[in-house]
Amino acid sequence: KFIYALPFFIFVLDASAQTPAAPPAIVDVGTATASRVALQRWVPGSVVSRDDAKIASAEAGRLEFVAEVGTRVKAGERIAKIDDQALRLRRDELAAEVRRTDAQRALAATQLDRLQKLEASNTIAKSQIDEARATLETNVQTTSRARAQLHQIEHDIDQADVRAPFAGVVTERFSQRGEYLQVGASIVHLVDTDHIEARVQAPLALADKIRAGMQVQVRAGGAEKPASVRAVVPVGDERARQFELRVGVDPALALVGSAVEVALPETGANTTAGLAIPRDALVQRSDSTYVMRVSGDNKAEQITVTPGTSSGDLVAVQGALSVGDRLVVRGAERLKAGQAVKVRSDG
Template sequence: MNTQSVLIHRKMVMLLAAVSLLSACQDSDMPLSVAPSYQTVNAQELHIDDNYQFNQEFSGSIRSGNTTGVGFELAGKINALTVDSGDSVKQGQRLAKLDTRLLLAEKNELTASISQNQADLDLAQTTLNRSLGLQQQGYVSEQQLDEQRGQLNSLKAASNRLNAALLANQLKIEKSDLLAPFDGVISKRTHNLGEVVSLGSPVYTLIEDNNIQAYIGVPVDIANQLSTGQSVDVRVRNQHYQGKIAGISAELNPVTRTVELRVTLPPSADVINGELSYLSYQQTIASQGYWVPLSALTDGVRGLWNIYVLSPVANPADGELYQVERRDVEIIYTVKDKAFINGAINSNEQYVSQGLHKLVAGQLVTQQAQLATR
């Protein structure tokens, strides 16, 4: 075989190898038949309701039935303070005392005057009796008897005046002791020992025990639906108490435009004077709609919200399939993690309850579960 024949033979071998290699590459690029995969969603069924419970809270404050600034009925210098802020006191307990030395001196003076008046009375009565005896013998005139009777009556009037002054002095001494008007707790002391206080100036602020009340303002239409003695739910901090309406104001507050309720709380309520309180009131609102979890809603346009409804696909080739449809809805009321809605939806339709971020309108999905929810 000559050189030219050898070269031709080698070219043919290389050509056949290249064709075989190309054929192998084409075979490896052939697509494989793969079954389609669909997103699985959690679904629930819509159920229509004719009304919903509308819960409202109205705020107010805790105040004791009696919160009193306790002070002396007299002016004077404070001689003793027996209690202080935070102390519990009983009705009639002495809280403070004024200096009574001037009053005691006045009492001694009045006592002496009464004794002198009594001596004058005894003398005037004896003189009159003697004169009456002498009149029968003709030694005393009627003029003298009238004068003696007048003197005796004047001394009796002076005796009454002195006794009244002594009684007033005794009352002043008694009122120099500041007594607790009811059982309670001292919340504040406003004067110190040795201070001269004016008439009526409060020395303590006393908060009554076992008479806890909440004062809460509500709108007029709510107040018209309530009555005295009705039980209501009152929340203070995280504690709920069953209170009773003790009174409903007959006047509208010009600032808040509300009617004030006075609600009595149980004596065991753990509250502090001045704390915020909240009254819960539930109304039944007549309106048709559907309860759904908030996780089933997504933002829409023009102030509306969207919900994804599952529409069955007719004659699916890959089992039971549903097409995702976006529907516009309006939120009527929300409470915790639920919303009461209405819109382009119907009762008994299936909707996607969660995982909306994984879906788009028109997508084919399979349903994981069908749970009825209200």
């Protein structure tokens, strides 16, 4: 038994010795550069809509239709309908009143014209003409009042058809179909999700560094995009020592209600010179932050660094790095020190 097992054991050892080495890991790299990174402070903010309103009823009546939650509507599109049957009946009544008063006005005008023709022959008293003029003027004013009432009721009928004042999404319904609404009752909550911005409460110490129109970075969910300061409210809170600013936000970056961070120019010197690396090169662990440097013989080297201020895609760092070092920006989390790598751009 021993004699037969020995060749098999030798074969297993020989086969394992011939196992090929693992192929090098494919990575993307960036370069460490000497740069002046702007000092910034990341300030929290909340995403809000430029147009956010509770749409209310302008007329009293029974609610016949209300848009479903999640419905996207255009500006001027119907979002609710109030029963306007009583208003339409009132409109018909006022239209008849306009026709009646108009007929009386026409009759008064004819009578005045007839009396004025007889005035030259002195066959009528002057008081009759004065009375006819007064009657005509009264009928003219009565007709004008009836027309104004008709226009008012037509406006009320138009208001019974509740339309979106701006394009947006119905996020909540406060009233349901069949309910009787009073004037001013909230019907739906409408939010414009295309025109959004971050509402930021910044320290008063940064007030002299920020102006409308300046470019800043906005970060949400690990993604970062450039944005523009739309407005700065030049009034501070004396208790919180903060002031408000509004920063435009790309709808693709965050939803209304999301928390974001905005990078604002820091107090003090504008820039600091040092070594800057791509943000994606940083590997953050609970006990340390490091980068993976590609050596001249394409081996991975783990270098511990201390990140500093950031600007866009660059981060200032301190560590055993030099300008021109190749740093892994994609795939560093899976690498081990000494592991063979192959830079993707090397072919």
